[in-house]
Amino acid sequence: MVLQKRLDYGFNGYQVPPIPRATRSARRRGSFKKKHEENQICAFDLLAIVAGKLLLDKKSAPSSSNASADKDQCAVINSAGKNKWRGVEKSLKVEACDQGSSDKNIYVSDPSHVHRQGCSSKESLVTQNDLNLGLASALTKPDCAEWSNAEKLESGQSKNEIVTFSSKVKGDSSEYREFGDCKLEAETKRVVKDEPHKSGMVQSSTVANKCNLEDPVVLDAKPPAPVSSDSRVNVPVCGNHISNSSYPTNQDDLHAVSRDDEENSSGCTHPITTKKFFRPAPRIGDRRIRKFLASKCWKVAPRLKDATVSNADRNLKPVFRKRQNCYRHQRSERIYPFKKRKHFAYSSPSNSDGGMSCQFVSDSSLKGSNKDASVSRSRIHGATGASSSFAGQRTSFIPRDSHVKLRIKSFSVPEFLIEIPESSTVGSLKRTVMEAVTAILGSGLRVGVLLQGKKVREDNKTLRQTGISHNNQLDALGFCLEPNPSQTPPSLSPGDSPFLLQCDTPQPIRRFDMKYPPTIGVVHQGICADPEPHVNSLGNYIESDHDSAPSPATSMDKSSNSKALVAVPAMNVEALAVVPAHQKSKRSEIAQRRIRRPFSVTEVEALVHAVEKLGTGRWRDVKLQAFDNAKHRTYVDLKDKWKTLVHTARISPQQRRGEPVPHELLDRVLTAHAYWSQQQAKQQFKHQQAETCLLL
């Protein structure tokens, strides 16, 4: 009842990191939502349950979400009472802090912490659409351990879940990291509704800290230990906005507490030094950043965008699935449409002024480690006017409006420093770095232009005047990113060289510093803006942009010279190899789903033709023959497409979607499919016969 009501009110502001798989599933089949509604409760619900009976009152809920919310607006969703957890009474609160425009996070905290959250009001606030409710763990690690150990024996029903939980904790499934602080496994809504107030209900679902993997969130209402009393915990992994890199994180504090817990808990201790621990840990932060980047609105109120756009994501069920490798490295053929680099990819300044800012306000990025490759050189490639290749080696004649085509393969972010306590988790480190990088990219950077190693300071000179349009400068042109003091992000200290990002919290309670003195670890490395070495992404991107479906006439009949179909043939990728900017280790965990590219009729025709000729079991050949130029079509894609084609051909035209495929083609699909299926059967039959013959 209560839960239902809460759901009605929405909580569409909470930031449940979408599970990638679920995201895809949701996109793919509309049934997901239904399923979600029927069977799943959202992560926040779970937290709410953990926190006890939430008092949600429609009257006190804001009528609508308004961006003009009070800056200090803060909502505390109070739990009505104590929550029994493993026999220990724990007062929990789910707290939503709406700071108006910046950070909106929800914390599950001990009641004694509520007042230290900087909240001025305690009105219930539940339907802020853009309220970010970061998931904080409701249970302490010991809780998990205890529960896991004890319940395993007691409750046969939850045994499976516990086992699941345990395996997940011990395993290295990326989902755990994805969720950062909080592992949630939702139970069905029905169960929740049945016994909404029963404290034990939580135990049928799974809420767990990710043990040691990320920031442990401590929620401990036990007799406050000397250290835990001030361990106000707010690790809003998901809620904070990257644009605000000064987000307070109390990692050191957190960890100090959790270390205490660790020593007592046996169940889910994870040696921090475990290798697994350092595995790439994709996080919601990254995802958000990616989304952020994709939006191309780095500074344009991303929060609102998130709030509106990603609603669907928020509705995803926070259930972990078996999905171990979702961030495994991708095939090279994949393209990454939402990559940062894309934003840099096509800098094609005309010969007008100010194509690029060349104000070198600070050299500091260069005086540091030279090898940080803060200068990523690019080459002028392409030449003058209509000529698309390097033909313009001559400099004598330059058409009037000749354009300089630039391909900047990568940028390196200037050196910056990060100060972070030793006790911080790797996850927090990543987050910090990510925030720093994002902040830098967002506002603190300028682009510098180097010509033959010299900085081009004259912004007003045309490229031609500078000599950039001449092709004898192929190797000479370089770009670099450098700090832009005029727009230094708040969290960056421009005084230091060149960036110093401190991880201290504005309102730190540093009581643990004595116990766990935060050794300052200075991360000092050239960090690439784009952690993923998509050496080929640009090429693919270009090609894909111009990639037209191979027409059957050419791709099939003239397949010998099918390269001619490539629309942008002159891109000499090799010549463009510029900066070996990416350290190998930087192989990123960021994986992006490929963009959807519906097959055109032309492509379908090519596919059908090829399959007619080659059969259904030789997708590689099909690919080579008919789609060799379409880098974005893998043989798996073709196989899949054939699968769907067969399906499409079998269903009624009314049920088909997308660009209609001519009946004629579909008939051919069916025919070919039948034929090759038969062939396959024959083959198998022959094989079997041969075998039996051999046996006899």
Place this chain on the structure above:
DNA sequence: TTTAGGG
């Protein structure tokens, strides 16, 4: 790496 098939 490819194929085959489930999701």
Place this chain on the structure above:
DNA sequence: CCCTAAA
């Protein structure tokens, strides 16, 4: 399109 077992 994704994921992956199996070849």
